[in-house]
Amino acid sequence: MFWQVLGDILPLAFGIIISPMPIAAVIALLLGPKGRVNAVAFTLAFLVATFAVTLAFASGTKGTTQSDSFFAQLFHIVLGFAFAALFFFLAYRSWRRRPKKGVRSAEPKWLAAIDSFGVVKAIGLALLLGTVNLKNLPIEIAAGATIGTAGMEWPLVFIAVLVFAVIASLGVIVPTLVGASGSPTVTGFLRSSKNSLIAHNNVILAVLFVILGVLQLGKAIGSFGG
Numbered sequence: 001m002f003w004q005v006l007g008d009i010l011p012l013a014f015g016i017i018i019s020p021m022p023i024a025a026v027i028a029l030l031l032g033p034k035g036r037v038n039a040v041a042f043t044l045a046f047l048v049a050t051f052a053v054t055l056a057f058a059s060g061t062k063g064t065t066q067s068d069s070f071f072a073q074l075f076h077i078v079l080g081f082a083f084a085a086l087f088f089f090l091a092y093r094s095w096r097r098r099p100k101k102g103v104r105s106a107e108p109k110w111l112a113a114i115d116s117f118g119v120v121k122a123i124g125l126a127l128l129l130g131t132v133n134l135k136n137l138p139i140e141i142a143a144g145a146t147i148g149t150a151g152m153e154w155p156l157v158f159i160a161v162l163v164f165a166v167i168a169s170l171g172v173i174v175p176t177l178v179g180a181s182g183s184p185t186v187t188g189f190l191r192s193s194k195n196s197l198i199a200h201n202n203v204i205l206a207v208l209f210v211i212l213g214v215l216q217l218g219k220a221i222g223s224f225g226g
Helices: 002-017 020-031 035-061 069-096 119-131 137-148 154-168 170-179 184-199 201-225
Strands: none
Touching (some): 020 035, 020 119, 020 184, 020 201, 035 137, 035 170, 069 201, 137 154, 154 170, 170 184
């Protein structure tokens, strides 16, 4: 059961890994005057926030499907369709918000002001992006529900949530580690990557949410045979 759960949550973790704005934020912090310190603080806070939110929903759903097999099957079907509908809606929403052809995406004001951030503000930004971010929160809820309804013991629940949080945070962990070198080549690559992420943010998210929606739809349909 544990390995099956890991297989189910890995695609969800991948959805957070390639979420453009947290990556752009940590790159902007790395390029700022207090680069390494702010980036490390942001990364650790983002990891903790992802773990906490996912664990909260895993705890909230744990045991909800253990009493009756028919109810468990129905619960997973409804949950799967609900998350599929949510991800498809977010895909549509992101696609509609993409820049028109020939129009350059504007850099968010908070991202433009990130050079003035200290450690406290970097941590606060990470907590916001890891908890109330509309683009990551549904993924964390889906992962938490998947873990919580699997019928695992608490130690395995904690381990599954931790694995999910670490993998989901690789999108900010890797740039933080790479950017620590401070070499001109790496700095130039990070700057170019940040600009590309901002420019294609909505398109990336639209494709991502379609994939996650299809996966959740497949799980819901598969539950009919469970």
